[in-house]
Amino acid sequence: MATLQDYRNERLRKLETLRQLGVDPYPAKSERTHGCGEVLARYDELAGQEVVVAGRIVSIRSFGKLAFIKLRDQSGEVQLYLQRDDVAELDASRGILGMKQLKLLDTGDFVEARGVMTTTQTGEKSVGVHELRLLTKSLRPMPEKLENKEERFRRRYVDMNVNPEVRLRFIRRSKFWRATRDYLNQHGFTEVNVPVLEHTTGGADANPFVTHMDALDNQQFYLRISHELPLKRLIGAGFEKVYDLGPRFRNENYSDEHLPEHIAMEWYAAYWDWRAGMRFMEDMYKYVLQETFGTLQFQLGKFNIDMSGEWEVWDYAEVIRKHYGIDVYDTTIDEVAAKLKEHGLEVEKTDSIPRGIDKLWKNIRKDVAGPVWLVNTPKFISPLSKTNPENPQTVERFQPVIAGSELGNGFSELNDPIDQLNRFVEQQQMRDAGDDEAMMLDIDYVEMLEYGMPPACGWGYSERVFWIFEGVTAREGVPFPQLRHEIDETTRAIYPQVKL
Template sequence: MATMKELRQERLNKLEQIKELGLNPYPAETNRTHMIAEIVNNFDAMEGKNVQITGRITGIRKFGKLAFIVLRDFSGTIQLFIQANNIAETSKEGNLIGIKDLNLLDSGDFVQANGEVIRSKTGEISVATKELKLLTKSLRPMPTIQDGFSNKEERFRRRYVDMNVNIDVRDRFVRRSKFWQATRDFLNNHGFYEINIPVLEHTTGGADANPFVTHMDALDNAQFYLRISHELPLKRLLGAGFEKVYDLGPRFRNENYSDEHLPEHVAMEWYAAYWDWRDGLKFQEEMFKYVLKETFGTLQFTLGNFNVNLDQKWEEWDYAETIEKRYGINPYNCTLEQVKEALKENNLEVEQTENKARGIDKLWKNIRKDVTGPIWLVNTPTFISPLAKTHPNHPEMTQRAQVVIAGSELCNMFSELNDPIDQLNRFMEQQNMRDAGDDEAMMLDIDFVEMLEYGMPPACGMGYSERVFWIFEGVTAREGVPFPQLKHEISETTKDIYSRINF
């Protein structure tokens, strides 16, 4: 069996022959009148019409003066029916490849075919090709699943190959695009403005996460963080006079990979002035249904062992009642030792730097993993939610809601804290936790406190990440993004081919 280097050399030889014929193997000009699916899906109306189509060759068969090429564009595939007496000969003018030089083409090459829409004698919809123009000569053959292109690591490294070999993977990212487009459409249609905010921040906050650190040469090598959340800058916009804002883009959390988390991922957060968490809860439930219906065409899903129906009443679970019912401890008056004991009894990790807030959160997540949902977890303790407003008559709990579906928390929503003194006190508590060794505790952001002192209206805010898409798509985090981060690696074949380069 020929090696990749040998196969590549064969194609390089063909490339030289193409050039010797006076053809350009990489022209810029292309002309297309129809996508392939337009022809296939509307054959009765298209039959007999002349069309110009483009795409990648996925198969070639030649029998003397007759040849068949399978051509694929983004919309689908079609057969090119080629007869020696019907197709133009090889010509520099038009960059055309005739039937006698068809052997210079390979699977993977891009071409333009001009011809008449017909149905072949075997009944297959085809384009009787009169002109075949070379657009791109490929130098490496596409592998197949049969060739062994099923290794996850290999697929992640060459996702552009993966999407050619596994069309269902490419279609996944079409749905991912629809997911975010539907998110934008829903918010835009409800009067929200998309305002892009910085990725680089002097002080980062809005979530419990360890940030990435970088430096900016233009500011005397000043230290910056890649944002872990969109929250604080968007709330500054509320202070600036905006009433409905959102941003959609990447955020960065310097944590381990898991099936549900990536250090870099896309997320969205919206904030609405003069709403409280109850207003937001109703709005977000409608938003979930709209976005998922637009993306997947249904509101009923089988997600692993969970059968989820979003088209029903969403239950509400009280945080403290849920913890006490399961573990026999009250989050408000229990001790850290009781929390650690509950963690041990349930075979959950107990860290040296364990604190009550982090421990209670672990206990909740141990419950969450078995929840089918959809449910809203409400009345989160204040010591777990440093940015949420407290209940007027119950300062020990916040006006916060989290939706849980198929064992995962899929969004976070609060009545936003706009009391600058209360916010400063909570920031101080978080900073003390950070100083004690909790790298995920929030930083003290005095600029944000200053903004609150100027005044921010009462508001509700909500955020979700593309983890919502991964859950309903039924894939892990790395399967759910087009180009997941991996350790840098160059294949031995490439090192051999480009041996003159010092990698």
């Protein structure tokens, strides 16, 4: 049975033959005029006209004087119809191949075909080829199937060729972020890119990645875990509607809903409160999902979700009391730990009352279809949010719960510098006691607040929103998920001259 090395060696032989003929197997330019799918979609208009298409060879069938090549690009597939009397002969200086050189082509090669749109005797709309030009000689054959998940993740470029629906997923992912930007831009927001490397990182409960900067005497820096604090500095600087969209990094375990590196967006609006933010985000969700998926009705696993209607609103403390009989404002760590054990939830040494209650809430959340707004979050769970004057034990926070997940986070932002400093100090004490996910004390941010920041609402969501509505896990939802670095034995054998 032929191995990958056998196939590769045969293609290397063909590559050498092409070079000996004087053909450049990797020219820099293509003269394509139309996409493969486009020439079929516009066939009535283009019939009888000359077109130039280009793409990857999917299949080749040769019958002496006749040959048929199926060609694919991002727009679709088209058949190339080659008749010996109509096809130009070898012109190596231009990279043109004749019928005699078809045997030097393989599936996976990229070619360019110049010809007239026609219909074959079997009724298939095709490009009747006059000139066939080599664009790229491939050295490895594409597999017919690729189902092993590890292999798919390691060679996504193969995965997307063999499983075109995977490539379509990332087109939708692009639409998701484009719609996010469009909606914010249409509503007067300004996109400002804030630093990825930070002296002090904050804005979330997460363990950061650590690095160093040689140019600043090898000082320690962190990869940002959130966009929040720099964007709120911009509100203090005079921006009234601002956002950033880009990667953030949280040095924690993989799960079906979390990746250590992922794309996220946060916006902040001066003179808005949390209720204004809720109204804005209900409309924004509808816009973004409609633009991305073309619908607001979704069947996501066990959840049947209609995003077109009005959202329910749930009170955090009431939900916990209803399910567990716990008063979140008057409880002990022992009581919380007992409820965790009772419901089969893990109890860790580093658990505090806030973390324990959060675990209890997540146990409820997993069965919520939504869309639901979770509001009136206890202050001890939200150290960066503004206190609710109607209930000083709670904060003005709003979280969407959809398909068992929290798909975003919004606040009336805390702008009292004394209050903020006190909360930072409390968080830093938790960090010093061994909680690596507690927030760092950011004194520069406190100083910004002392100069004054207007009332503001802030919001953030990550691409987890897309993953949930796309119905895929986190690793399936990104083009190149991080994996353990490995070199397989076949690769080592193919490149013996390279130290791998």
